[in-house]
Amino acid sequence: MFEASKQSGDGGIYAELLQNRAFQQVVxxxxxxxxxxxxINSASINVITDPIPxxxxxxxxxxLTIPSGTSGNVxxxxxxxxxxxxxxxxxxxxxxxxKFPGASSFSGNLIIMLQSSTGTVYASxxxxxxxxxxxxxxxxxxxxxxxxxxxxxxxxxxxVDGASASGETIHFAMFSLFPPTFKGRANGLRMDLAQTLxxxxxxxxxxxxxxxxxxxxxxxxxQWNATVGNLIDRPGRMGDWEYINxxxxxxxxxxxxxxxxxxxxxxxxxxxxxxDEYSIPEDELAPYIQQAIDQINFVIGDPAASEPAALxxxxxxxxxxxxxxxEIGNExxxxxxxxxxxWRYFAGxxxxxxxxxxxxxxxYPFNPVLDPIPKHYDNHVYQTPGWFAENSFYYDxxxxxxxxxxxxxxAAVSTNTSDxxxxxxxxxxxxxxxSGEAAFMTGLERNSDIxxxxxxAPLLMNVAQYQWTPNLVSFDASQVYPSTSFYTQQLFSxxxxxxxxxxxxxxxxxxxxxxxxxxKSTVIIKIANTGMAAEQMIFELPSISVxxxxxxxxxxxxxxxxxxxxxxxxxxxxxxxIKIGESFSYTAPAYSVNVLRVKVQ
Ligand code: AHR
Numbered sequence: 001m002f003e004a005s006k007q008s009g010d011g012g013i014y015a016e017l018l019q020n021r022a023f024q025q026v027v028x029x030x031x032x033x034x035x036x037x038x039x040i041n042s043a044s045i046n047v048i049t050d051p052i053p054x055x056x057x058x059x060x061x062x063x064l065t066i067p068s069g070t071s072g073n074v075x076x077x078x079x080x081x082x083x084x085x086x087x088x089x090x091x092x093x094x095x096x097x098x099k100f101p102g103a104s105s106f107s108g109n110l111i112i113m114l115q116s117s118t119g120t121v122y123a124s125x126x127x128x129x130x131x132x133x134x135x136x137x138x139x140x141x142x143x144x145x146x147x148x149x150x151x152x153x154x155x156x157x158x159x160v161d162g163a164s165a166s167g168e169t170i171h172f173a174m175f176s177l178f179p180p181t182f183k184g185r186a187n188g189l190r191m192d193l194a195q196t197l198x199x200x201x202x203x204x205x206x207x208x209x210x211x212x213x214x215x216x217x218x219x220x221x222x223q224w225n226a227t228v229g230n231l232i233d234r235p236g237r238m239g240d241w242e243y244i245n246x247x248x249x250x251x252x253x254x255x256x257x258x259x260x261x262x263x264x265x266x267x268x269x270x271x272x273x274x275x276d277e278y279s280i281p282e283d284e285l286a287p288y289i290q291q292a293i294d295q296i297n298f299v300i301g302d303p304a305a306s307e308p309a310a311l312x313x314x315x316x317x318x319x320x321x322x323x324x325x326x327e328i329g330n331e332x333x334x335x336x337x338x339x340x341x342x343w344r345y346f347a348g349x350x351x352x353x354x355x356x357x358x359x360x361x362x363x364y365p366f367n368p369v370l371d372p373i374p375k376h377y378d379n380h381v382y383q384t385p386g387w388f389a390e391n392s393f394y395y396d397x398x399x400x401x402x403x404x405x406x407x408x409x410x411a412a413v414s415t416n417t418s419d420x421x422x423x424x425x426x427x428x429x430x431x432x433x434x435s436g437e438a439a440f441m442t443g444l445e446r447n448s449d450i451x452x453x454x455x456x457a458p459l460l461m462n463v464a465q466y467q468w469t470p471n472l473v474s475f476d477a478s479q480v481y482p483s484t485s486f487y488t489q490q491l492f493s494x495x496x497x498x499x500x501x502x503x504x505x506x507x508x509x510x511x512x513x514x515x516x517x518x519x520k521s522t523v524i525i526k527i528a529n530t531g532m533a534a535e536q537m538i539f540e541l542p543s544i545s546v547x548x549x550x551x552x553x554x555x556x557x558x559x560x561x562x563x564x565x566x567x568x569x570x571x572x573x574x575x576x577x578i579k580i581g582e583s584f585s586y587t588a589p590a591y592s593v594n595v596l597r598v599k600v601q
Contacts, residue, residue: 001409001457003210004249005241006467008460011081012475013197013257014249015190017092017177018078018156023047023060024236025244033060036078040159042067043074054097054136054173057226057235061173063101066160068167073111075159078175082464083152083477086114086122087179092143094125094156096175097136100168104131108164112141117153122146129170136173143177152477174232183260187231187253192480193460196473198261200490206266206327206408206455207254211240213330215274222270224251224295228311240275241467252312255299255321264322266360266406266453269295269350271329272342279338285345292346293353299323300354325453326350327360327378327408336363343370360406376452378408383420385412385436389530392439392506392513395447404450409457411485412436413470426470429485431571431591432559433470438488438528438593439513445492445526446515448500456489463565476565483563484571487555488593491573495524495553495595512537512588518600525596529588532559536587547599550580556592 004010011019019036020026026033026047033047043064050061066074094112107130114123123143156177160170181188182195208222215221220238227234227250239245258265269292272280280288294308300320301309312318328346332339339362347359351372361374381387388410395405412433416424426433437456444451461471463481472489474481482490497517506513511531517524523544529535557571564570578586580598588594 001206001210001455002459003208003212004239004245005210005212005458006460006471007081007243007462007465008458009249010246011462011465012460013189013193014253015178015181015188016246016248017080017084017179018175019081020078021176021246022058022174022232022236023062024058024246025238026060028060036080037062037076038079039076040157041072041074041162042070043076045076050171050173055232057233058174061171064170064172066162066165066168070162070166072162073159074162074165075157077155077157079117079155080152081462081477084114084154084156084177085152085179085478086145086149086154088122088145088148090145090179092123092145092177092179093140094143094177095138095140096158097138097173098129098133099136099171100131100134101171103134104168106131106165106168108161110139111159112139112143113157113159114143114145115155115157116149116151117155120149122149122154131168176231185256185260187248189257189260193473193475194257194261196480196482196486197459200486201493202261202263203493204266204453204455205254205258205261205263206268208251208268209240210330210409210458211275212245213268213270214240216240217276218274218278218280221274223291224298225291227251228298228315243465251295251298252315252317255317258321264324265299266325266327267295267299267323268327268330269346271332271339271346273329273332273335273338277335279335279342282341282345285342289346289349292350296323296326296350296354296357323357325358325360325376326354327362329362331380332362333364336368339363340368340370343374344372347372347374365403365405375402376404376406378406380409380457381407382409382411382413384415384417385432385530386417388412388436388440389511389513389528390509392443393508394440394443395451396443398447398450400450404452407444407451407454409455410437410440411456411470426562428474428562428564429470429472429483430560430562431484431555431557432530434484434488434555435528435530435591435593437485438492438526439530441488441492442506442513442515442526442528445517446500456485474565479565479568481563481565481568484555484557484561487571487573491553491555491593491595492526495526495597497524511535521600523598523600525598527586527588527592527594527596529590529592529594532590534587534589536585538583538585540583541598542582545601546580546582547601548580549577550596550598551575552578552586553595554589554592556589559591
């Protein structure tokens with residue numbers, strides 16, 4: 001489950017290294033508008049509303065003034081997203097636009113560098129500019145660092161010789177600095193983070209939120225059409241999580257992400273509700289339904305028949321993406337009264353236009369009663385480790401009536417049973433929580449006839465700037481910290497069976513939970529021990545002929561052990577060979593997630 005929060009997109013999986021690269025959505029002539037930027041030496045910088053902006057979407061530019069009588073190198077620098085990872089095995093592609101607001105006789109070089117915060121230069125390029133350039137002109141340079149500093153306290157800088165540029169003013173807009181990206185995709189993903197997610201072998205990607213779909217207000221809702229096309233035509237928006245989204249990671253980039261990681265999208269459309277509790281009145285929904293239809297057509301439409309699909313084709317992807325599921329809103333149990341009519345109009349119209357799509361409702365299942373009757377619901381739960389273990393049988397009692405469930409957000413977030421969002425919240429997932437989640441997940445496997453998908457949430461967190469904990473994977477400017485819950489998800493994901501085998505059921509209020517599945521000639525037994533003591537179990541596989549050895553992959557640690565920047569590898573899965581027979585015993589360590597793979601004939 002992905003949404004732009006905790007700098008998961010900008011400053012995270014979206015590989016752009018410069019923060020506030022285009023001064024989107026800032027208030028000009030304020031110090032705040034310059035976040036991540038700083039002048040160098042005696043230069044003066046300011047964000048202005050440009051009289052002739054680079055584009056309608058980007059009205060602001062950076063005005064550099066070199067005071068008269070200046071000497072030495074002057075200019076400005078960007079500190080990146082709490083650091084810039086400088087790596088000598090990479091070539092960085094840097095770009096920006098510049099112009100002189102009035103023609104001047106200046107002729108000289110702009111020096112573009114990657115350097116440490118104390119001035120050690122790692123990479124440098126120079127571009128000749130002339131004061132006669134009074135229309136926006138793009139500069140593109142490659143930067144190849146000569147060394148890889150351990151520290152990420154580095155800056156991207158643009159400077160000019162102060163003596164020759166003394167008294168000049170230059171405007172700049174839309175900067176960018178990209179390292180190589182995952183699978184080489186232009187405007188693509190940070191390699192190590194994308195690879196970490198890919199290694200989890202995910203099947204789907206829920207986008208674009210979460211709260212970040214809905215908007216803190218109507219006007220700041222996520223709108224697909226503002227996130228596609230040339231980067232200079234994307235205005236960005238104030239996201240729901242207290243920071244500005246560049247929307248460089250837009251709808252097409254999400255689809256490429258799915259394509260490059262072999263996932264299918266579960267895509268949400270805005271459904272007429274924003275988090276300030278505003279619901280669009282029933283008789284004013286039409287334009288938003290059309291916007292949702294256009295969004296879906298952008299993803300799957302026929303370029304010959306649909307304008308949004310033609311736009312997708314013009315951007316390089318004529319083939320439709322493999323979209324099957326569309327979610328109508330997010331957590332509409334917060335506005336279930338208006339969801340009655342919002343669902344009716346959205347689901348009614350979308351299913352008329354796209355009869356093959358599976359539409360997912362986001363209110364509580366069957367409450368309120370919706371028409372048309374939803375066939376798919378998205379359930380969310382943030383709870384204690386104990387809740388997850390106790391609810392491992394949650395879906396067992398659900399009626400088999402043609403309704404399917406998506407566990408679209410779940411995580412053990414706290415051990416505070418009286419207020420899971422109060423004191424005692426986890427910053428990083430720990431083994432107590434992850435083993436509880438695993439217990440719950442054995443129940444999802446057992447009920448996979450009705451639970452069609454499940455995703456831990458939230459996914460990514462930049463340890464320098466976050467608004468919600470815990471998250472599946474944490475990271476900083478150069479390192480990735482997969483959590484105990486990440487390894488739990490990975491163990492379940494890479495060890496999926498195609499068939500659920502009946503077994504003795506775990507005790508409802510016990511500490512041991514398991515599920516048994518089969519994938520061709522492998523029986524896969526998943527065990528969660530949510531208790532503080534190791535526990536022995538006896539398995540009997542009476543009618544299956546098994547080989548004498550199998551493997552056990554075990555993730556275990558103390559209740560509070562977790563992977564963090566200080567202890568990144570505190571808990572890692574370990575695989576060993578085990579003896580198997582028609583009857584065999586296995587001891588699951590305290591607070592553990594175990595996967596046994598048994599070859600059968
Ligand atoms: O995952 C964090 C938030 O939790 C999501 O944005 C929202 O859907 C849920 O309330």
